[in-house]
Amino acid sequence: MGDFNHHLTHAARSASFLEDEPRTNWHNGAVMNFRKKRDATIKAIPEWEELRSLASSIKENVLGNLDSYLEQFEKAATENGVRVHWAADAAAHNSIVHEILNRHQVTRIVKSKSILTEECGLNPYLESRGIEVIDTDLGERIIQMRDEPPSHIIAPAIHLKREEVSELFHDRLQTEKGNTDPTYLTRAARLHLREKFLKAQAAITGVNFAVAETGGVVIITNEGNADMGCNLPPVQIHCVGIEKIIPRWEHLGVFLRLLAPSASGQKSSIYTSHYHQPKSGGEMHIVLVDNGRSDHLGSPDFRNTLKCIRCSACINTCPVYRRTGGYSYHSVVAGPIGSILNPARHPEQYNDLPFASSLCGSCTDVCPVKIDIHHQLYHLRQTLTEKGYVTYVKKTIMKMAAGSMSHPGKFSRSMKWMKRLLGAPRWLLYSPFNVWGKTRELPAPPAESFSDWYLKNRKKT
Amino acid sequence: MKIGLFIPCYVNQFYPKVGIATLELLEGLGLDVEYPMEQTCCGQPIANSGMEKDAIPSYQHFVRTFKSYDYIVAPSGSCAYHVRNHYDIIPQSADVEKVRSKTLDLAEFLNDIIGSDKIRQARFPHKAGLHQSCHGLRGLRLAQSSERVLPAFSKWENLLGKVDGLSLVPITFPDECCGFGGTFSVTEPEVSSKMGSDKVDDYLNNGVEYIISGDMSCLMHLDGIIRRRKLPLKTIHIAEVLNSHG
Numbered sequence: 001m002g003d004f005n006h007h008l009t010h011a012a013r014s015a016s017f018l019e020d021e022p023r024t025n026w027h028n029g030a031v032m033n034f035r036k037k038r039d040a041t042i043k044a045i046p047e048w049e050e051l052r053s054l055a056s057s058i059k060e061n062v063l064g065n066l067d068s069y070l071e072q073f074e075k076a077a078t079e080n081g082v083r084v085h086w087a088a089d090a091a092a093h094n095s096i097v098h099e100i101l102n103r104h105q106v107t108r109i110v111k112s113k114s115i116l117t118e119e120c121g122l123n124p125y126l127e128s129r130g131i132e133v134i135d136t137d138l139g140e141r142i143i144q145m146r147d148e149p150p151s152h153i154i155a156p157a158i159h160l161k162r163e164e165v166s167e168l169f170h171d172r173l174q175t176e177k178g179n180t181d182p183t184y185l186t187r188a189a190r191l192h193l194r195e196k197f198l199k200a201q202a203a204i205t206g207v208n209f210a211v212a213e214t215g216g217v218v219i220i221t222n223e224g225n226a227d228m229g230c231n232l233p234p235v236q237i238h239c240v241g242i243e244k245i246i247p248r249w250e251h252l253g254v255f256l257r258l259l260a261p262s263a264s265g266q267k268s269s270i271y272t273s274h275y276h277q278p279k280s281g282g283e284m285h286i287v288l289v290d291n292g293r294s295d296h297l298g299s300p301d302f303r304n305t306l307k308c309i310r311c312s313a314c315i316n317t318c319p320v321y322r323r324t325g326g327y328s329y330h331s332v333v334a335g336p337i338g339s340i341l342n343p344a345r346h347p348e349q350y351n352d353l354p355f356a357s358s359l360c361g362s363c364t365d366v367c368p369v370k371i372d373i374h375h376q377l378y379h380l381r382q383t384l385t386e387k388g389y390v391t392y393v394k395k396t397i398m399k400m401a402a403g404s405m406s407h408p409g410k411f412s413r414s415m416k417w418m419k420r421l422l423g424a425p426r427w428l429l430y431s432p433f434n435v436w437g438k439t440r441e442l443p444a445p446p447a448e449s450f451s452d453w454y455l456k457n458r459k460k461t
Numbered sequence: 462m463k464i465g466l467f468i469p470c471y472v473n474q475f476y477p478k479v480g481i482a483t484l485e486l487l488e489g490l491g492l493d494v495e496y497p498m499e500q501t502c503c504g505q506p507i508a509n510s511g512m513e514k515d516a517i518p519s520y521q522h523f524v525r526t527f528k529s530y531d532y533i534v535a536p537s538g539s540c541a542y543h544v545r546n547h548y549d550i551i552p553q554s555a556d557v558e559k560v561r562s563k564t565l566d567l568a569e570f571l572n573d574i575i576g577s578d579k580i581r582q583a584r585f586p587h588k589a590g591l592h593q594s595c596h597g598l599r600g601l602r603l604a605q606s607s608e609r610v611l612p613a614f615s616k617w618e619n620l621l622g623k624v625d626g627l628s629l630v631p632i633t634f635p636d637e638c639c640g641f642g643g644t645f646s647v648t649e650p651e652v653s654s655k656m657g658s659d660k661v662d663d664y665l666n667n668g669v670e671y672i673i674s675g676d677m678s679c680l681m682h683l684d685g686i687i688r689r690r691k692l693p694l695k696t697i698h699i700a701e702v703l704n705s706h707g
Contacts, residue, residue, distance in 0.1 A: 010649070011648060011649045011650075011651070011652075014649060014651055014652045015651040018651045018652060018655055024655065028659075039607065039608075042610055043610060045610065046610065048609075049609060049610055049611060317608065319637055319640065319656050320649075320652055320656075323652050323656065323659075324652050354511075355511075355645070355648055355649070356649060357642070357645070358595070358638050358640055358641065358642025358645045358653070358656070359509070359595070359642060359643075359645075360595040360599070360638035360642070361595055361598075361599035361600065362595075362599070362606070362608060362636070362638070364599070365599055365606050365608035365609055366608040378508075378509070378547075381509070381510070381511030382508075382511050382512075382513050382514075384511060385510075385511035385512055386514070390510075390511055390512070394510060394648075395512070398506075398507050398510050398512050398515065399512070399515055401502075401506065401507060402504070402507045402512065402515040402516055402518070402519065403518075404501070405501045405502050405507075405516070405518060405519030405522060406518035406519055406521065406522035407501075408498070408499040408500070408501055408522075411501040411502065412501075415470060415474050416474070418474065419475070422475075435647045435650045436647055436650065438650060438654075439651075439654035439657075439658075439686065439689060440654060440657070440682065440685030440688075440689055441684070441685045441688040441689050442685065443475040443681055443684070443685070445474075446475065446476070446477050446478075448477060449473050449474050449477055450468050450472065450473045450474075450476075450477040450479075450480030450481065450496075451468075451473055451496070452477075453477050453480075453481060454480075454484075454496050454498075455498075458496070459498075
């Protein structure tokens with residue numbers, strides 16, 4: 001299910017996810033809970049819409065001046081004693097990280113949640129070079145043990161039931177068979193992770209915000225695992241996508257007020273940690289990663305997506321995501337935002353994703369930084385079609401339909417023909433070619449169309 | 462005030478009663494309404510499939526057909542939304558700008574231009590649930606969406622609130638998409654149907670007899686599921702409810 005290598009489309013993957021309806025319903029409810037908690041929390045923040053506008057305009061300013069903010073950030077961080085690295089792509093990022101670890105002869109690292117390192121494929125890169133990588137976020141550790149990718153950006157194991165976690169922990173951590181008590185399982189994971197924290201020689205983290213003014217990075221977790229990692233070993237490495245920059249310390253307040261409520265409905269996350277300089281005798285590295293972001297910045301239709309703070313609100317509200325699961329998007333970032341980020345960078349691989357949406361627009365209304373997500377999906381459909389990523393059959397049918405739309409006579413004849421088709425015998429009408437009819441009845445054709453009625457009853461001669 | 466009646470192509474063929482109800486409602490207000498016979502389709506299915514450039518002739522045809530009217534009124538939030546928001550890719554002549562800004566959904570027109578108090582009181586003695594189409598809700602902002610922290614309002618409920626005998630029952634997820642989504646309904650049929658089935662269950666669990674909506678496309682999808690599952694539920698367009706005087 002979590003295998004992204006097969007060339008199966010979102011529609012095909014969804015169909016197989018939906019075969020297990022009780023599980024689909026459970027998944028829908030589990031993800032919807034995030035949305036419900038979000039709603040409950042933000043209803044108590046009367047200035048919510050102003051905060052969204054403010055955050056969006058701060059990010060607008062960042063995107064327009066990204067180069068100078070990045071330089072400002074590098075200068076401030078360097079003055080703090082941090083070593084700043086620039087990575088043009090995933091390969092550069094991975095080799096920079098490996099080079100740092102290699103220099104310190106590190107063979108065991110702990111890593112807190114980072115979608116960026118997933119995007120870059122850091123884990124397999126380091127593992128193939130003899131380094132043990134332990135993901136320390138509980139959900140990430142679970143899927144790492146199962147050798148699966150994340151199915152959700154903030155709840156990577158949302159697709160798993162606690163019974164499955166219990167079985168996994170029984171196998172891997174020798175917990176009691178059949179004990180599904182979340183507290184019991186979490187304690188077992190904590191013991192297991194404590195040992196890994198103590199033995200780690202370096203820590204890697206993702207970053208939520210990088211403040212240009214101070215050169216500091218901000219890392220938000222609920223489990224404190226980033227801090228457990230960073231505060232013990234001598235070497236800490238923070239991997240940052242270049243769009244994570246915010247200009248000033250004071251802007252942080254705006255984003256922190258939006259992030260946790262949007263993500264999980266918490267007023268604030270449990271840990272908001274600020275890292276500015278290396279610990280005494282230690283080293284602190286920050287890797288600034290582009291990996292397609294500046295190309296994205298250069299496309300006016302889609303640059304807004306770079307405002308994303310990875311809160312997952314669009315994913316949680318998405319009626320399609322909730323019912324098809326993260327793996328149906330066959331990419332690291334699933335859901336509406338992933339349906340822009342992935343095809344914008346790799347159209348050959350992800351051209352199905354902008355069509356994996358009913359364009360209901362809930363994502364756009366829920367987004368804390370006001371990314372016009374569903375409008376971008378609509379535009380991407382156009383862009384991908386122009387690039388030739390639409391099937392021949394679809395193109396032919398649509399071109400035929402479009403061709404008649406400016407010719408009233410032709411159009412009306414083809415619509416009448418369609419209506420007549422609906423009067424065909426049931427065995428013919430509901431053949432396997434009728435995709436609509438698998439689960440739905442077709443409308444019953446009326447005796448006359450509105451235009452026929454109008455001609456008879458209203459038209460002045 | 463001269464009104465051009467814009468009846469979506471599938472409504473024209475499959476749901477003539479909705480067209481008739483819309484026309485009678487507008488005529489009942491003493492308005493000068495005309496249905497230009499040359500109209501075809503607004504082009505939305507083509508554009509949503511990613512081929513908006515192929516839809517341009519239909520956009521131009523629409524503008525030619527409707528440019529002489531003061532308002533263009535459609536019993537569809539979705540089609541009105543498409544004209545208003547996606548006709549931005551053709552040169553913005555005075556005619557195009559006029560047609561775009563004057564194309565209104567029926568509920569929007571009755572609320573904003575006519576005033577909901579001017580409409581003859583209808584009678585519809587049933588328990589019903591409202592289906593807010595996404596294009597009406599978040600596209601045309603005919604009501605407040607639950608994602609935002611802004612004052613509540615609903616142009617649909619303003620109109621339905623005046624209908625005698627109608628008991629409008631709230632449902633559990635009032636602005637969850639029904640899953641129709643135009644071509645989405647056949648390109649992703651499994652999830653589209655699941656969304657529709659869940660939506661139908663929400664109405665069923667809340668004990669309604671009728672689902673009322675401003676968009677027949679959502680209702681075509683929901684009704685298809687209702688009839689396949691043989692459920693005790695009916696669908697009806699808001700124009701038919703507002704035009705019921707039985």
